[in-house]
Amino acid sequence: MTNSRQGNVSPGVIRILTALVGGPIVLVSAYLGGFWFAGLILFIGVVAMLEVGALFTSAGTKPFLSVSVVFAVLIVARYWFTEWGIAATVLITGAVAAMPFVSGQRVPERIAATFFVVLYPVWLLSFLLNIRFGLGIDRPDDQLMRMTVLVFFLVWANDTFAFYAGRKLGSRPFFASVSPLKTWEGFFGGLIGTALVAVLAKVLGLIALSWGESAALAAICGICGPIGDLVESKMKRSFEVKDSGSLLPGHGGMLDRFDAILICGPIIWLYLAYVW
Numbered sequence: 001m002t003n004s005r006q007g008n009v010s011p012g013v014i015r016i017l018t019a020l021v022g023g024p025i026v027l028v029s030a031y032l033g034g035f036w037f038a039g040l041i042l043f044i045g046v047v048a049m050l051e052v053g054a055l056f057t058s059a060g061t062k063p064f065l066s067v068s069v070v071f072a073v074l075i076v077a078r079y080w081f082t083e084w085g086i087a088a089t090v091l092i093t094g095a096v097a098a099m100p101f102v103s104g105q106r107v108p109e110r111i112a113a114t115f116f117v118v119l120y121p122v123w124l125l126s127f128l129l130n131i132r133f134g135l136g137i138d139r140p141d142d143q144l145m146r147m148t149v150l151v152f153f154l155v156w157a158n159d160t161f162a163f164y165a166g167r168k169l170g171s172r173p174f175f176a177s178v179s180p181l182k183t184w185e186g187f188f189g190g191l192i193g194t195a196l197v198a199v200l201a202k203v204l205g206l207i208a209l210s211w212g213e214s215a216a217l218a219a220i221c222g223i224c225g226p227i228g229d230l231v232e233s234k235m236k237r238s239f240e241v242k243d244s245g246s247l248l249p250g251h252g253g254m255l256d257r258f259d260a261i262l263i264c265g266p267i268i269w270l271y272l273a274y275v276w
Contacts, residue, residue, distance in 0.1 A: 155221055
C-alpha cells in the first residue's frame with residue numbers, strides 16, 4: 001500500500017467515509033429483505049456488470065449489454081418468476097443463434113463476453129439472495145437476516161483488517177504476480193478480522209451458531225475473500241487498468257468494493273445449505 005493523499009484527506013479516511021454512507025444502505029436492505037434487498041443486489045450487480053463490460057469494450061470486445069441486463073434481471077427475478085429458467089434458456093439460445101446475423105468481427109468473443117459480464121458478477125452476487133431468502137436453508141427469517149448481515153460484516157472485516165495490516169506491517173508479497181501490493185501480513189490480518197467478528201457474533205448471541213460453525217464461517221471469508229480480490233486483480237491486470245471504475249471514492253468501482261463477496265457468497269451458501 002502507498003501513503004498517497006487525495007487532496008488533504010488520506011485514502012484510508014476516504015474509504016471509511018464511503019463505507020459509513022454505503023454500509024447502512026446495505027444493512028437496512030438486508031434487514032428489510034424481499035424486494036428491497038433484491039433491488040439492491042440487482043443494482044450492485046448491474047453496475048459492476050457495466051464496469052466489467054467497459055473493460056471488455058476498451059480491449060476491443062464489446063458485449064451486447066442489453067442482453068446482459070435482461071439476463072441479470074432474470075437471475076434476480078428467479079425467486080418470484082418460476083419460469084425464469086425457460087426465459088433464460090430462450091435468451092441464451094436466441095443470443096447464440098443470432099450470431100450469423102450480427103455484422104462485424106469477433107462476434108463469438110462478443111457473445112462470450114455478454115454472458116461472462118453477467119455471470120461474473122451478477123450470478124455470483126445473487127447467492128446472497130439464496131442466503132437471505134433461505135433457499136435450501138431451513139431457518140426462521142430473523143436468523144436468515146442475521147446470517148446475511150453477518151456475512152457482510154465478515155467480508156468487510158476481512159477487507160479492512162487486511163488493508164490496514166498490509167499498510168502498516170506488510171513486507172512479504174502474497175501472489176505478487178497478480179497483485180503486487182498484497183502481502184502475507186495483510187492476509188493474516190484479514191483472517192484475524194473475520195475471526196474477531198465471528199467470535200463477537202457468537203459471544204453476543206446475535207445468531208444461533210456453534211463455535212465450530214463460527215470458526216467455519218470465519219475461515220471461509222478469511223480465505224475466499226482474498227481469492228475474490230485476486231480474481232478481480234487478475235482481470236484488471238489482464239485489461240491493464242488499476243480500478244474497475246471510480247464510483248466509490250477510496251474504493252474504486254462497485255466491483256472493487258464487492259469483489260471478495262462474489263466468492264464468499266456462493267461458498268457460504270453451500271456451507272449453510274448442506275452443513276449448517
